[in-house]
Amino acid sequence: MIELKNIEKYYSSKGIKHYVLRHVTTTIKQGEFVSIMGPSGAGKSTLLNILGMLEEPTYGTYEFMEEDVTRLNERKRIELYRNHIGFVFQAYHLIDEMTVYENIEAPLLYKKVGGAERASRIADLLDRFNMVAKKDLFPNQLSGGQQQLVGIARALAAQPSIILADEPTGNLQSAQAEEIMQLFQKLNKEDGITIIQVTHSEKNAQYGSRILNIADGVVKDDITLTAV
Amino acid sequence: MFKLNLKIAWRNLWKNKFYASINITGLAIGLTAFVLLLLYVNYEESYDTWSPELKNVYQVREFHSYSAPDNKQYWQTSNESRIAALLNQNIPQITAVTKVENDWYQNYALTVKDRKSVMIKGIRNADSAFFKVMPYSFLKGNEATALSKPNSIVLKKDLALKLFGTEDIIGKTISIVRWEGDDITDFTVTGIVTEPNTPQSVSFSGIIHTGEFDKHNQNPTMHKYVEIYARLLRNADLNQLNANVQKVYINNLKTTFTNSQSSYADYLKSGNVPNCKLLPIDEAHQNPPFVAGWIKKIKPVSLIVTFLLLISIINFINLATAQSFQRAKEVGVKKVLGSSKGLLVRQFLMETGLQSLFALLICGVLIELFLPAFNQQLGLNISFWSNHKLFFILLQLFGLFLIITLLAGFYPAKVLSNYKPATVLKGTFSNSNKGLVLRNSLIVLQFVISVTLIIAIGAMQTQVNFMNQKDLGFDKSRVINISANYDEKIANDIRKVSGVQYVGATTQVIGNAFAYADKINFQGKKLNLNMVTVTMEAFPALGIKPLQGRLFSPLYKQDTVNTVVLNESAAKQLGGVVVGKQFRSYENVFQIIGVIKDYHAESFDKSIIPTIYKVTYLGGMSANGNLLVRFNSSHYQAIIGKIEGVWKKYYPNYPMNYQSLNDAFIHSLEDNSRFMNMIVIFSVISVSLSLSGLFALSTFVAKRRTKEVAVRKVLGASNMQIVNLLNKSFLHLVIAANLISWPIAYILIKKWLDGFAYRIDMPVLPFIIATITSLIIAVLTVSIQARKAAIANPVKALKYE
Structure with missing residues (x-):
């Protein structure tokens, strides 16, 4: 599903190149649950941003579903966002002016899903995450864990094939974090959704099927975990 | 999608009530001034457009100096009465010509039997062809025969009702005394015409037909001046026609010199240019003789009104861009959810549109409130809802709404929709200096306008004082002028x-x-x-x-x-x-x-x-x-x-009828004092709009720099130093604005003063006062917010995050 070849990312200032990523080459198949790990400033988030097409690599090729996306035009990229990619953020990034229901609805509106279909999908998600009673609340009326659940529900609404999560549990207490990780695992196993997450926590990484260890912009280890 | 965006827009407005209300009120005020101007322009434009047949009606204008205030030649509306017959005989395209007495703006005493006399203005004498030229529609009576007999009168409906209380008055008698020494003359009512739905250059409340105007002026040395109107065949070529009119006029003029002492050559030698023309009647109103037409008169006003609207739009743009970081996250998230830039621009434009719409609604209320005063000030009779051009005006308003929304909303929408999700979603993004240059230049522009207006007020007041105190050369007290x-x-x-x-x-x-x-x-x-x-x-x-x-x-x-x-x-x-x-x-x-x-x-x-x-x-x-x-x-x-x-x-x-010379003097200054009043009102509005914008903006800046202020305080800055710090960022803008407005004000005031034959030298004081005033109020405005930021406990600001 994802094919990275020789991805490099650097910023040049005063003639000196500061590398963030070097020679990153890897393949991620449909249905994998990958955790990107490494110390602060290693380039984890940059890699995830490149995977999410939020940043462009300076060099190298990136194929997403057999399509070279490094030179993708805006229109095509938006199409990918609408149909294939769901984002989950550390700071949740729910839209404050929208209720829970409306936040989940937003991607469906962009995807131009019909009204009845929309209502049933949202109802499904609310039901699945036990949020029915909270659907008319605004994000600031929810706890962090609940906000992240809404964030995940929103990412799932468009029925993406891949979820990109940047430290999804970074702002949460451990009990809530565990809940989110179990949810990810379930989504990965039962629904076959590819998940790529950036995490600091060894424990969270264990929920996945593969770990990419990055240090100083270079992939040091690529460990495949066998299911327990 | 639209519904959701509308909801977000509403929630955002509600969240930022304070700024939104500054935006909306400012815009409403700017709009109100503009719409009043619009109504006025529509009114003036509508002169003599009440019937499609008026396309073929022309006013005759002779180029002469008789009765001109300075003995120079003007294209006058009152012409030698002989021209009427001359044109009728020699210009084949003319189908009818009518002579109408000048409007003397004089009260005539009208008496209906068994009722009290009333004083009525606008009773004008005309020849029998008047209604053949002017396409009035008759409510009662017959257009063709109404003025065929001497001593007949045709009334407008209003006057008919005022005099008789009924429209069934054909054949009844009205006794009229026109000038103080005149005998009573009886006129028979032969018709009632409806009041046209637009104002008329040839206004009247009643047309009398004494028969005097049907006669040809026989004495060649006697000049009689009347207004002349002609009806032409459809699609007359005006240029060619006027060449003919001039030829006919000059040929006739030459013959009038044959038996008098001076010759045509003498007439030319003393600087006279003989000329006569036909003017389409719908152009008559904007080209009055002696004085400037309304378009020229309204120019400075429209300039000020446009500036006013501009100031409120600037407030809008400034607050929106300053606020934009609040919306950055939303933009980032929406982008990764699959929203395109176009969709985002549309959303933000809609938000601006919503505010403009509110402003427009408030403006509607304000118009209703101020229109009567406005009408009274200018002696007009403009209505909004019962305007016959309402649809057209609403169309203009809709256009205005679109323009304002685009002007105010486009730049902020562009800035917002350009945010990159990778930067704004990292979590550290709190603000950017995006649009700072534009924001600053817009503030400068606002203050240039305000300072220029303040200087203008000062200079105008000095000139007004000069005029009030000037020795008139005569003693205007204790004298009345009886007409x-x-x-x-x-x-x-x-x-x-x-x-x-x-x-x-x-x-x-x-x-x-x-x-x-x-x-x-x-x-x-x-x-x-x-x-x-x-x-x-x-x-x-x-x-x-x-x-x-x-x-x-x-x-x-x-x-x-x-x-x-x-x-x-x-x-x-x-x-x-x-x-x-x-x-x-x-x-x-x-x-x-x-x-x-x-x-x-x-x-x-x-x-x-x-x-x-x-x-x-x-x-x-x-x-x-x-x-x-x-x-x-x-x-x-x-x-x-x-x-x-x-x-x-x-x-x-x-x-x-009488008037004291004191009143006459005040009246002679009236045009000027009206203009002055308007400038004062607009200046006060524009200055307060600019200040409210500055106030809101300084609030934002103070909020945005909370952390910086806290750090500085921890490092030992005093409250005063903090206030100065925040003031400094605005103060240099105000100073720059002052420097720019001096030359502008100088040029404008000089131009205005040049319009007076008796005027003051360019005053210096207003410039100094305006500068000091603008600096003081700017500092005060910013300091209110700066002080709040300065006295806040730094721990609060630093603990957060």
């Missing part, structure tokens, strides 16, 4: 009223001046000088004293024959010391007996023209309706009552 021609018998009776000091008449007095130039020959020098006829007591009545020589007096026999008094300007033209000298005018010799100070008979935009005063007959030739009465005490209200008693004896059917 009546001089009659020695009545004058003598008025003199007998105790408290009356002098009774005189002149054709040159403030409020009603009339200029007529005559040729003189002074020691071989040929000159054209303004001639004014006065009565013996005119100068004492005006409180004018001689500078050299003496004034007219009944003691000298020749004063009623051939002596003259000059004003200073005329004396200067003749070489200074002129008393005792003589000049010739035609075959007569005149002796100069005195010189008086120049006195003002017109508003200050006109210079006093060199004038010769003479008393030709004992009573003077002052047939211009100025009967001046000077009192010996300033409590003269009771004396006027007694004079009215005298008046009644002579003119029982005609009430006395």
